[in-house]
Amino acid sequence: MANIKDVAKIAGCSISTVSYALNDDKRIPEVTALRIKKIANDIGYLPSAAARNLKKKNTRTVLVAISDFGGPVYHELLDGIHYELTKHSYTMIVSTGSSTDNLLKERMADGTIISDINISNQTLKQISKILKPIIILDRKLDNTDLVDMTIDNYDAMYRLTEDVIIKGYRKIAFCHGVKKTHDNEYRFKGFKDALENRNLEIFAEYVGNFTKISGTIIAEELIKSNQLPEMIVCANDEMAIGIMEVLQTEGYEIPKNIGVSGFDDIELASYFSPKLSSVRINRFEWGRKVAKTMLSLLTKEKIVVKKEHGELKIRDSY
Amino acid sequence: MANIKDVAKIAGCSISTVSYALNDDKRIPEVTALRIKKIANDIGYLPSAAARNLKKKNTRTVLVAISDFGGPVYHELLDGIHYELTKHSYTMIVSTGSSTDNLLKERMADGTIISDINISNQTLKQISKILKPIIILDRKLDNTDLVDMTIDNYDAMYRLTEDVIIKGYRKIAFCHGVKKTHDNEYRFKGFKDALENRNLEIFAEYVGNFTKISGTIIAEELIKSNQLPEMIVCANDEMAIGIMEVLQTEGYEIPKNIGVSGFDDIELASYFSPKLSSVRINRFEWGRKVAKTMLSLLTKEKIVVKKEHGELKIRDSY
DNA sequence: AATTAAAAGCGAAACGTTTCAATTAAGCGA
DNA sequence: TCGCTTAATTGAAACGTTTCGCTTTTAATT
Numbered sequence: 175m176a177n178i179k180d181v182a183k184i185a186g187c188s189i190s191t192v193s194y195a196l197n198d199d200k201r202i203p204e205v206t207a208l209r210i211k212k213i214a215n216d217i218g219y220l221p222s223a224a225a226r227n228l229k230k231k232n233t234r235t236v237l238v239a240i241s242d243f244g245g246p247v248y249h250e251l252l253d254g255i256h257y258e259l260t261k262h263s264y265t266m267i268v269s270t271g272s273s274t275d276n277l278l279k280e281r282m283a284d285g286t287i288i289s290d291i292n293i294s295n296q297t298l299k300q301i302s303k304i305l306k307p308i309i310i311l312d313r314k315l316d317n318t319d320l321v322d323m324t325i326d327n328y329d330a331m332y333r334l335t336e337d338v339i340i341k342g343y344r345k346i347a348f349c350h351g352v353k354k355t356h357d358n359e360y361r362f363k364g365f366k367d368a369l370e371n372r373n374l375e376i377f378a379e380y381v382g383n384f385t386k387i388s389g390t391i392i393a394e395e396l397i398k399s400n401q402l403p404e405m406i407v408c409a410n411d412e413m414a415i416g417i418m419e420v421l422q423t424e425g426y427e428i429p430k431n432i433g434v435s436g437f438d439d440i441e442l443a444s445y446f447s448p449k450l451s452s453v454r455i456n457r458f459e460w461g462r463k464v465a466k467t468m469l470s471l472l473t474k475e476k477i478v479v480k481k482e483h484g485e486l487k488i489r490d491s492y
Numbered sequence: 493m494a495n496i497k498d499v500a501k502i503a504g505c506s507i508s509t510v511s512y513a514l515n516d517d518k519r520i521p522e523v524t525a526l527r528i529k530k531i532a533n534d535i536g537y538l539p540s541a542a543a544r545n546l547k548k549k550n551t552r553t554v555l556v557a558i559s560d561f562g563g564p565v566y567h568e569l570l571d572g573i574h575y576e577l578t579k580h581s582y583t584m585i586v587s588t589g590s591s592t593d594n595l596l597k598e599r600m601a602d603g604t605i606i607s608d609i610n611i612s613n614q615t616l617k618q619i620s621k622i623l624k625p626i627i628i629l630d631r632k633l634d635n636t637d638l639v640d641m642t643i644d645n646y647d648a649m650y651r652l653t654e655d656v657i658i659k660g661y662r663k664i665a666f667c668h669g670v671k672k673t674h675d676n677e678y679r680f681k682g683f684k685d686a687l688e689n690r691n692l693e694i695f696a697e698y699v700g701n702f703t704k705i706s707g708t709i710i711a712e713e714l715i716k717s718n719q720l721p722e723m724i725v726c727a728n729d730e731m732a733i734g735i736m737e738v739l740q741t742e743g744y745e746i747p748k749n750i751g752v753s754g755f756d757d758i759e760l761a762s763y764f765s766p767k768l769s770s771v772r773i774n775r776f777e778w779g780r781k782v783a784k785t786m787l788s789l790l791t792k793e794k795i796v797v798k799k800e801h802g803e804l805k806i807r808d809s810y
Numbered sequence: 811a812a813t814t815a816a817a818a819g820c821g822a823a824a825c826g827t828t829t830c831a832a833t834t835a836a837g838c839g840a
Numbered sequence: 841t842c843g844c845t846t847a848a849t850t851g852a853a854a855c856g857t858t859t860c861g862c863t864t865t866t867a868a869t870t
Contacts, residue, residue, distance in 0.1 A: 175599075175622075177856060188820045193858060201818065218622035223598035224545035225856035228825050233542070234594075243567035243586075252561040256588060265594040267585040268561075270574060276552075276583040280541035281493075282600075304493075304536035445763055495826060506850045511828060519848070543826035546855050 176219040184217065185210050196221070235265045236468055237283035239274040241290045247438060247457070248289075251311075254461020255287065262469055278305065285468050287311065291355065307471035309464055313356040321471065323464050323479070324356055327437075330453045330484030331364030331407075334435060337488060338405055339368065343433060345377040347403035349392060349413050351384035358384075361409050361437060377403045382413045389416020397424050402432060405492055411436035411443050411452055418446065418491065433492025448490035455484050494537040502535065503528050514539070553583045554786055555601035557592040559608045565756060565775070566607075569629075572779020573605065580787055596623065603786045605629065609673060625789035627782055631674040639789065641782050641797070642674055645755075648771045648802030649682030649725075652753060655806060656723055657686065661751060663695040665721035667710060667731050669702035676702075679727050679755060695721045700731045707734020715742050720750060723810055729754035729761050729770055736764065736809065751810025755802075766808035773802050 178196075182189045187210070195202045195210040202210075213219075227233045236259055240248050252268060259266045269277050274290060277283070278301055288298070289311035302308055302318045309321045338346060348365050351358040369376060378401065382388030389412065396402060397420070408414035414436035418428055426432055428448055436443060439454035460482040470477040496514075500507045505528070513520045513528040520528075531537075545551045554577055558566050570586060577584045587595050592608060595601070596619055606616070607629035620626055620636045627639045656664060666683050669676040687694060696719065700706030707730065714720060715738070726732035732754035736746055744750055746766055754761060757772035778800040785797050 179856080189857085190821075190859075191819055194819090197858085203818070206818085220597060220599050220622055222546065222856050223600045224542050224551070225825090226598070226858075227542035228540065228546055228827085228856080229858045231825070243561070243570045249561035252588075256591060260590045263594075265587070265591045267587055267591070267595070269583070269585055270570075272578045273574060273583045273585070276581075277585070279538060280544070281538055282541045304538055442760065442763060445760060447765060497826080507827085508829075508850060508852095509848085512849090515828085521848075524848085540826050543855090544828075546826080546857085547828045549855070 176217045177222065178219070180217060181210065181214045181219050184213050232284050233265075233282060234263065235267060235283045236285045236287060236465075236472075237274075237277055238266060238268045238287045239277070239290045239293070240268065240270055241292055242270055247440065250457035251289075251461040251464075254458040254463075255465040256461075257458070258462045258465030258469070264469070281305065285309075285472050287464060287468060291352070307468065309468055309471070311464065321467065323460075323467060324360075324481075325455050325460060326481045326483050327357055327360035328364040328367075330455075330486070331361040331437065332368045333364075333484075334437075334451075334453055334486055335365045335368035335407060336372075337486060338407060338433070338435065338492060339372050339374065341433075341492065343405040343492070344374065345404040346374065347378040347380065347406045348376060349389070349406055349408040349417065350379060350381040351409040351413065353381060358409050365407055380406075382409075382416075384410050384412060386412045386416035386419075389413035390420045391416075393417040393420035393424075397421075405433035405435070407435050409437060411438045411440045411450060414450055414452075414491070415442060415446055418448075418450070429490065429492045435492055439487050443487070444489065446491075450491045451489045452487050453484040454487045455482060457482075494535045495540065496537070498535060499528065499532045499537050502531050550602050551583075551600060552581065553585060553601045554603045554605060554783075554790075555592075555595055556584060556586045556605045557595070557608045557611070558586065558588055559610055560588055565758065568775035569607075569779040569782075572776040572781075573783040574779075575776070576780045576783030576787070582787070599623065603627075603790050605782060605786060609670070625786065627786055627789070629782065639785065641778075641785060642678070642799075643773050643778060644799045644801050645675055645678035646682040646685075648773075648804070649679040649755065650686045651682075651802075652755075652769075652771055652804055653683045653686035653725060654690075655804060656725060656751070656753065656810060657690050657692065659751075659810065661723040661810070662692065663722040664692065665696040665698065665724045666694060667707070667724055667726040667735065668697060668699040669727040669731065671699060676727050683725055698724075700727075700734075702728050702730060704730045704734035704737075707731035708738045709734075711735040711738035711742075715739075723751040723753070725753050727755060729756045729758045729768060732768055732770075732809070733760060733764055736766075736768070747808065747810045753810055757805050761805070762807065764809075768809045769807045770805050771802040772805045773800060775800075 178189055178192050182192045185192060191202065192210055195207040196214060238252065238255060256266045286305060286308045288308060291312060295315060298315060299318055302320045306319055309323055311323055314322045314324060348362060350362060380392045382392055406417060414434050418434050421428060421432060428434055436450050436452040439452040443450040443452045463479045463482060467479050496507055496510050500510045503510060509520065510528055513525040514532060556573060574584045604623060604626045606626060609630060613633060616633060617636055620638045624637055627641055629641055632640045632642060666680060668680060698710045700710055724735060732752050736752050739746060739750060746752055754768050754770040757770040761768040761770045781797045781800060
């Protein structure tokens, strides 16, 4: 693998001249720079990121750590982050699972954005002392240097629930996702407060884990118990779809016999029949805001970014 | 940021001892190693990836470059690659778009896996001379050091088409995706050969670009032209769904009036009504094979991996 | 032709590791 | 106690860049 020395030798100049030329330093006249660049290109010279990062003490790279590539939730977020990062000539790398662990233990990126439910609060606290800046998207953690940029779950769910009540539903149940997660907590709080402010009681609470399959299980047990609510407000779309599927195969009509709502507005939401009412978060915009914040953290500028609000998508499922 | 020198100073030993201790070299007695590790941990020492990569001339990292995070196609593939890579204590990083360009221009990973339609053959050829090993998933490129591991599009589409013929369809059209792509080419070839071997003519060819929207446009024009086939074999699911949507809103019943098939078996395929007949590729397994191959390339071992075959998922759309 | 300023180019140190080869310390049998 | 082997530790070079400060060359001005 050719290195800068090889280029210098062929060009008949010093290493520093090559370096300056390749980095478009104005002290190298254009004609020499061009000549050197051509040589570099001809012999297939690629600069060593390792050497440069070592010397410059930065990488112009941001790491985004996510739970999995699977969920229907991430891609717009990633696109948004990517859009903003590359606009400022930063590079984005994405990782999951144990790759994230490796990446975090070494310092391969200048900044880190985390939305990974599998990383414990404890490890998060620990690394936050050493590795900065870090933005977290999936929780709040006080007394740390972590910057949290969660979406406004509370507000959106509050408004959705209000709409449900206005439509006339009274026996309203809530289907939890994973209990201690930020998303679930704040969505539930929004739901609860909306009911309380109208002097309504929570009809029942079920708890799933944000997956479709957990929704189906809940629905099956619900039917057995024969204690059906008029409406089930779910902490996310996937559970809502699981619930609806079972309900339908068991002969219940939605929304005629029972209403269901979701959260996230995944693609499936508008393909399911009936179309699922949900909350849409503009995740591309969210991603952009997150990236902007990261950029400002990286350059030590202070900027203020507003929380990303949700948009109600009321369709046919209640 | 603490470095190895700081650790050495506190531990009262040399840099080399710290390095050996931290890397579990057997020449350092366990008790010293433990002591040193504790100190390192206490002062929040994280080794510099840059320095280590520079010295060791490797990164134990594999870069996966994909077209976008959006498509419903990638995540299982990524999961498969990740599974195998981390099993061998490699780290996987993923990138798109211009981030990929940056990453490719520097040598941040030991190996690269590419499935990115946006990278031209030309650049691919160029970098393949310099940057090795590279595995490409989305095309074949002769006379290069690129290792291609495309799926067996031909075989799967051949079998699907045979099934279509057996079901009695005769006026069969093909809906292309982006024309020069490997996927489209081989899927079409499989389709064509299957018809030829039964002495059937291609009823018509339409060309889209793999997106749903292109499917809708095709369907709209088709209806206008009034030249409907009995069956449309599509190069992927998304176009098939676009076509079906338009057909249905225009009053055609599927599969009663016209049959449609897809390819890829995306999640939506089995949620759409009617359920879309398609071809399922076990992308997780595919990913594992790809990663295994990469690993063997990285260690210079020779291993042979078989092409990933598709499984017919015949449902209700024809 | 002499002086000076500006332009172009260069040498060497530094970044933080790993690892070879060498040194020092310890253990042990006689 | 002496030598000898093995264990523990260390010094220093090397990896491939960037960049500071200096030297040489060229051009401009008198």
